[in-house]
Amino acid sequence: MARPRDLVERWSDRLSGLPLVRPKQPEPLPIVINRRRIYILPTGFGLFLAAMLLAMMVGGLNYNNNPALLLAFIMIAVAHNSLVHAHLTLSGLRLTALHAEPVHAGQPIVLRLAFEASGNLAREGLELRVGDEEGFLQLAPGERGELRLQLPTRRRGWLVPGRLRLSTVRPFGLARAWSWLQPDVRLLVYPAPEAEGVPLPDPGGDGPSNRTRAYGEQPHHLREYRQGDALRQIAWKATARVDRLMVREYEASAQREIELDWYTLAPCRMKPASAA
Numbered sequence: 001m002a003r004p005r006d007l008v009e010r011w012s013d014r015l016s017g018l019p020l021v022r023p024k025q026p027e028p029l030p031i032v033i034n035r036r037r038i039y040i041l042p043t044g045f046g047l048f049l050a051a052m053l054l055a056m057m058v059g060g061l062n063y064n065n066n067p068a069l070l071l072a073f074i075m076i077a078v079a080h081n082s083l084v085h086a087h088l089t090l091s092g093l094r095l096t097a098l099h100a101e102p103v104h105a106g107q108p109i110v111l112r113l114a115f116e117a118s119g120n121l122a123r124e125g126l127e128l129r130v131g132d133e134e135g136f137l138q139l140a141p142g143e144r145g146e147l148r149l150q151l152p153t154r155r156r157g158w159l160v161p162g163r164l165r166l167s168t169v170r171p172f173g174l175a176r177a178w179s180w181l182q183p184d185v186r187l188l189v190y191p192a193p194e195a196e197g198v199p200l201p202d203p204g205g206d207g208p209s210n211r212t213r214a215y216g217e218q219p220h221h222l223r224e225y226r227q228g229d230a231l232r233q234i235a236w237k238a239t240a241r242v243d244r245l246m247v248r249e250y251e252a253s254a255q256r257e258i259e260l261d262w263y264t265l266a267p268c269r270m271k272p273a274s275a276a
Helices: 007-015 044-063 066-090 236-242
Strands: 039-042 093-099 109-117 123-130 133-139 144-151 157-159 164-168 175-181 187-190 219-224 246-250
Touching: 007 039, 007 164, 007 175, 039 044, 039 066, 044 066, 066 123, 066 164, 066 175, 109 123, 109 133, 109 187, 123 144, 133 144, 236 246
Parallel strands: none
Antiparallel strands: 039 175, 093 109, 109 144, 123 133, 123 164, 157 187, 164 175, 219 246
């Protein structure tokens, strides 16, 4: 179960629809994250620290307190460097592959995403969110790693993952840096199998039946007619004597062809539409 979204994540979802937010269309793999597609906003802790530093600056200037001003400037420099570090954690990452094994509708599909880190910077605290699902990843400098993420499936057809958000709050949690990924990939979801098997049609009758028939040369016994029995099995003399339809049962058996008719099945309960 993914954690609840914070304020910055909710704002990033709202801002994702703006025309300037990249990417605008699905992209072929591999996808390289560069500085033009990285966005940063302060977290709640970052806003609290900014308010505290502002109060320290005002107090230091008001009382001409140089040590307080020096401490405030040092903390501002550290906060600024943390923003740069968060930006560099995402910059240069590559999404090289995205695939998943086909599943039946209603079963979770496991996404396998391959990332590659370029440069000499360790990529720690990476968070990938797709819808309500979230996964975590960390990469050493130049390392290639794989992240697995489960997505629910509701309908059969082609499943398009849509936009994926890769983000981080490292190193100090003062701001969240994120980038949108929209790979041009479709994943296959099979129709859900029936809970109970559909009975095979009767190979020897003129109508549908759940029974199999045995045919041979020697009659075994007589029984009353049941719907689906072939007309050639009716014993007309015995029928005239007892005044009801009687059918011959044969002792030997022989294989018969079975005809499957799609239009005799029950209506499908699942819409054959592609999942988006």
